[in-house]
Amino acid sequence: MDRASHLGQRGLMFDARLRPLIDPPLNAAGRALAAMGVSANALTLAGLLIGLGAAFAAAHGQFLAALAFILANRVLDGLDGAVARVRGPSALGGYFDIVADFAFYVSIPVGFGIYASENTLPALVLTASFVLTGVSFLAFAVIAAERGETTEAHGSKSFFYSTGLAEGAETIAVFAAMCLFPHWFGVIAYGYAALCALTVIQRSALAIRTFR
Template sequence: MFDAKLRPLIDPPLNAAGRWLAKIGIGANAITLAGIVLGIGAGIAAARADFDLALLLILANRLLDGLDGAVARATRLTDFGGYLDIVGDFTFYAAVPLGFGLTAQANQLAALVLLASFILTGISFLAFATIAAKRGLESQAHGRKSFFYNTGLAEGTETIIVFTVMALLPQHFAALAFGYAGLCLLTVLQRTLIAWQTFDG
């Protein structure tokens, strides 16, 4: 929901950092892989109830997620880089709820519901991107990407905010997870309506 609105603010510093990293020889895929390691680490930290470390790793993961694209834009966008980026995103989206679910038995149902909602949003996102590519549709609302990014109520910015609040207020994980899962399901419905209008209209 907020991703496209924030791009004009976050892209200039990210792109400047990306040009510098590219200049010193750090590749986009290496940054993506480092981000995957940090994302998994965030889940492990949450599972160990080390929520301060989990928060630090969540924020570091998201920073690297922005930097890998900036480096790719400074050098060249590749299909494999786009693939690796989305795998990294969903590894992160799986690791953090899983970690919180392992922290306490009371969190497990909420974590499972949130993971299921992430699966559905991921499917709606990737299915839309696949058909959009087949039809030659393009959008740069989320910046230059390797494939079509369809908007939604629950996007990256909202997920970062929710994960941050979860790490700050872990005692409220279940309520936050159920609430965000509901927003994810609304996003699936929203994307389905957009797909119907775009592909079947």
């Protein structure tokens, strides 16, 4: 295991620990879909459209529908990776996957911000924290790729996946809490924005130790 992978795994929360539970059924479904001719990119696009549908539902106060769309988005996100593992990962697929993920993540607070004016400021703060987290994630991935670093803490990826306090599973849990308790959106958004800021600090510390 390379140094970046070892250091990154010290910061793991739920995502990597869920892998042994979710990967076997996802991989089985991925093999079936690949055999049917379904492409990973098609699943990525379908997941993105459903994820944007979740934001649309939240913007119109349909929070249980938004929650259902959010969960469906995550299922499709897992399936596109499973199909890619069968057919072989591609650089274009990795690009689409990252763009779709971040488009989905930022759309949810935007939806809540549209729903109620009192949500506007916390939605902006949370969206900004997602941008900073994403920038730190992608910057780490670019430099790690240049150095030949690898990790499979989150399964096989077409890019280096550096870990942090605020990752996919934590974000979905927060989105679910927002849908179930929409009147607490501001408190939840500010709290998770703080966790995102800590993730940026953690990843920056990892970069200093790894790339120095």
